[in-house]
Amino acid sequence: MATSKQHLCDICMNQHLTQNAIVHCPECEEKFCEKCKIYHEIAKATKNHEVMPIEHFLKLPKFVQDINLNCTEHDESFVLYCDEHDKPCCAYCLHNAHTRYLETTLSDLMTNLTNIIEYRSENLQDLVKQKTRCKMKIKTTKEAFNAYLDELEADLLDKLQKTFTENEFQIQNMLKDIELRKSNICEMQENVTIVKSVCFSISNFHGHA
Numbered sequence: 001m002a003t004s005k006q007h008l009c010d011i012c013m014n015q016h017l018t019q020n021a022i023v024h025c026p027e028c029e030e031k032f033c034e035k036c037k038i039y040h041e042i043a044k045a046t047k048n049h050e051v052m053p054i055e056h057f058l059k060l061p062k063f064v065q066d067i068n069l070n071c072t073e074h075d076e077s078f079v080l081y082c083d084e085h086d087k088p089c090c091a092y093c094l095h096n097a098h099t100r101y102l103e104t105t106l107s108d109l110m111t112n113l114t115n116i117i118e119y120r121s122e123n124l125q126d127l128v129k130q131k132t133r134c135k136m137k138i139k140t141t142k143e144a145f146n147a148y149l150d151e152l153e154a155d156l157l158d159k160l161q162k163t164f165t166e167n168e169f170q171i172q173n174m175l176k177d178i179e180l181r182k183s184n185i186c187e188m189q190e191n192v193t194i195v196k197s198v199c200f201s202i203s204n205f206h207g208h209a
Contacts, residue, residue, distance in 0.1 A: 007054065009033035024057035025049050028079060029070055031057075 010030040012019040021031030025040065027049045032040050040046050059074065070077055076090035085101075 005060075007031075009036050011036040021054050023051040024054050025051045026069055029068065 007020055009017075009019040009021045012033055018087075019033035019035070021033055023037050024031045025046070028040070028046060030053060032051070037051070038052070040049065043088055071093060074090050074092040076092055078088035080092065081088045081092050082093075105180035
């Protein structure tokens with residue numbers, strides 16, 4: 001059961017006055033009398049607050065009445081619930097304690113980004129090394145292939161020269177043999193001509209005898 005103190009206006013009590021409260025404001029967590037209720041309704045900071053009759057508030061379970069909607073450390077309204085710390089926090093909590101958490105988070109993020117940059121830089125260096133190795137391998141392969149082609153060319157030219165020399169020698173010998181035969185035939189033709197001339201002379205000689 002609520003005590004008589006819970007029925008008194010909190011604003012008036014702060015002024016050492018005693019007035020019965022008629023409404024309760026959950027956001028302000030205060031009870032107001034008729035006069036203070038009017039000021040509460042027209043004040044810029046509280047005019048949008050929803051109040052409830054004090055009778056309704058006192059009928060709520062005790063644990064509901066004891067729910068604190070303001071930060072006990074800064075006496076400010078809670079603005080959000082922090083999952084990291086598992087508790088509600090006001091703007092000051094967010095700026096102070098959570099600023100440190102934010103700084104830690106940003107520091108961790110910066111560390112992760114630095115590690116990623118270093119890792120990617122190492123990857124880039126490895127890529128450059130791989131490129132250099134590939135270029136050297138291509139160059140070595142090209143040189144080996146060119147050397148093989150040069151060797152193959154030299155071998156083919158050597159075989160060509162040998163074949164040419166052999167055929168040239170055979171043809172030259174054949175030409176010499178033909179020239180010799182031709183010379184012999186010419187000599188035989190001359191001899192035949194001489195024989196014919198002698199025979200003709202002998203024939204004429206016998207005809208005149």
